[in-house]
Amino acid sequence: MDHFDIVIVGGGIAGASLGAEVAGEARVLLIEAESYPGMHSTGRSAAFWLESYGGAGVAPLSTASKDFLANPPVEFAESGFLSPRGTIHVDSTGHVDAFAFLPASVETLAMSRAELEAAIPGISPRWVQARSEPGCADIDVAGLHAAYLRQYRRRGGTLWADARLASAHRGGEWWTVMIEDGLSVTADTLVNAAGAWADPVATACEVAPLGIAPKRRTMVQLRVGHSGLSRLPQVSDAAGSFYFKGEGDRSVWVSPHDEIATEACDAQPEEIDIAVAIDRFEKAVDWPVERVERSWAGLRSFAPDRLPVIGYDVAAPGFFWFAGQGGFGIQTAPAAAKLAAAGLLGREPDPMVVGFDAAIYSPARFAPR
Ligand SMILES: Cc1cc2nc3c(=O)[nH]c(=O)nc-3n(C[C@H](O)[C@H](O)[C@H](O)COP(=O)(O)OP(=O)(O)OC[C@H]3O[C@@H](n4cnc5c(N)ncnc54)[C@H](O)[C@@H]3O)c2cc1C
Numbered sequence: 001m002d003h004f005d006i007v008i009v010g011g012g013i014a015g016a017s018l019g020a021e022v023a024g025e026a027r028v029l030l031i032e033a034e035s036y037p038g039m040h041s042t043g044r045s046a047a048f049w050l051e052s053y054g055g056a057g058v059a060p061l062s063t064a065s066k067d068f069l070a071n072p073p074v075e076f077a078e079s080g081f082l083s084p085r086g087t088i089h090v091d092s093t094g095h096v097d098a099f100a101f102l103p104a105s106v107e108t109l110a111m112s113r114a115e116l117e118a119a120i121p122g123i124s125p126r127w128v129q130a131r132s133e134p135g136c137a138d139i140d141v142a143g144l145h146a147a148y149l150r151q152y153r154r155r156g157g158t159l160w161a162d163a164r165l166a167s168a169h170r171g172g173e174w175w176t177v178m179i180e181d182g183l184s185v186t187a188d189t190l191v192n193a194a195g196a197w198a199d200p201v202a203t204a205c206e207v208a209p210l211g212i213a214p215k216r217r218t219m220v221q222l223r224v225g226h227s228g229l230s231r232l233p234q235v236s237d238a239a240g241s242f243y244f245k246g247e248g249d250r251s252v253w254v255s256p257h258d259e260i261a262t263e264a265c266d267a268q269p270e271e272i273d274i275a276v277a278i279d280r281f282e283k284a285v286d287w288p289v290e291r292v293e294r295s296w297a298g299l300r301s302f303a304p305d306r307l308p309v310i311g312y313d314v315a316a317p318g319f320f321w322f323a324g325q326g327g328f329g330i331q332t333a334p335a336a337a338k339l340a341a342a343g344l345l346g347r348e349p350d351p352m353v354v355g356f357d358a359a360i361y362s363p364a365r366f367a368p369r
Pocket residue numbers: 009010011012013014015031032033034037038039040041042043044045046047048049163164165166193194195196197201217218219297298299300323324325326327328329330331332
């Protein structure tokens with residue numbers, strides 16, 4: 001039976017980025033249940049870096065990741081993964097605290113109605129306040145994920161696709177990991193980077209789940225009767241009922257901001273959520289919707305406090321959590337992977353995450369007191 005220092009379960013952005021960080025320093029096996037990594041949440045995102053997203057507990061990870069995403073080291077990638085987009089947060093209530101959810105650390109600017117109309121011609125008059133967040137950028141998610149997998153392999157990491165963890169048992173100093181096709185390996189440490197399956201994977205490893213809940217989110221690409229939209233800023237309702245951004249000259253990506261509790265699965269869009277997306281979009285701007293070009297859904301998985309879970313389980317020796325990346329797993333990946341690597345290997349944190357309070361992300365926060 002092959003023995004590894006670390007087995008990572010899940011080949012999405014979480015498993016790939018952490019694998020790339022630690023592969024040079026340990027014998028690592030990354031197992032991915034599907035025939036290629038990135039098929040689930042990582043391949044279905046809205047692909048933006050929005051610093052304010054996720055609140056004050058998540059923003060430091062997004063902020064710390066930006067330089068790496070914009071200007072990665074040459075040995076990692078030949079060019080950056082970000083292209084400028086900008087976000088406009090809009091509000092229909094007129095309340096003074098409508099934008100209070102924006103962390104104070106993030107640069108945002110008040111916009112006049114005239115500025116809003118100039119940026120988004122056809123925006124409905126119901127939006128009475130707006131704030132721009134100029135730093136928002138698109139992320140080349142496929143490129144970033146591929147670069148992490150490339151670095152992982154270059155550093156000697158082993159990747160098995162079509163390799164679903166069936167169960168794992170810790171006896172003495174190591175884990176015996178059973179894979180569905182009958183293969184098994186042993187490992188000192190098991191990393192749970194299984195996204196929506198984080199709790200089921202923990203259970204299959206005889207570890208208590210943490211309540212990491214998958215929530216379905218829908219994306220719809222609409223063809224509309226308005227042109228010049230490719231670089232349209234992201235427009236986001238401050239009350240959280242939709243966002244949209246330009247995709248092609250006459251197409252937009254729209255999300256109804258749905259967050260529907262579900263089992264871990266191959267998520268598919270529901271007709272009702274597509275209809276809600278169109279309805280909310282049509283109430284936001286006066287551009288006629290011509291057709292739905294495509295739609296998809298994915299799972300965003302949240303711990304009970306909606307912060308990521310990074311660290312060793314308090315009760316199960318050698319079981320490391322890297323899960324609960326919610327709707328921010330791509331934009332936080334560089335910093336989150338460096339923080340996780342420091343915890344996993346017990347080494348000094350990389351300068352990117354020096355000074356971070358790792359305790360706020362530790363699974364110990366859920367331990368009974
Ligand atoms: C619609 C939508 C929009 C989003 N927009 C953004 C955005 O704009 N910006 C952003 O930063 N984030 C965004 N996100 C969130 C982001 O996509 C996720 O946080 C991130 O992809 C999570 O990565 P992951 O590796 O944890 O999960 P996944 O990519 O789902 O990877 C987990 C992997 O584990 C594998 N697995 C599960 N069980 C097993 C097992 N037993 N054995 C082996 N392998 C297993 C799965 O097959 C899967 O490939 C969005 C998400 C959605 C759904």
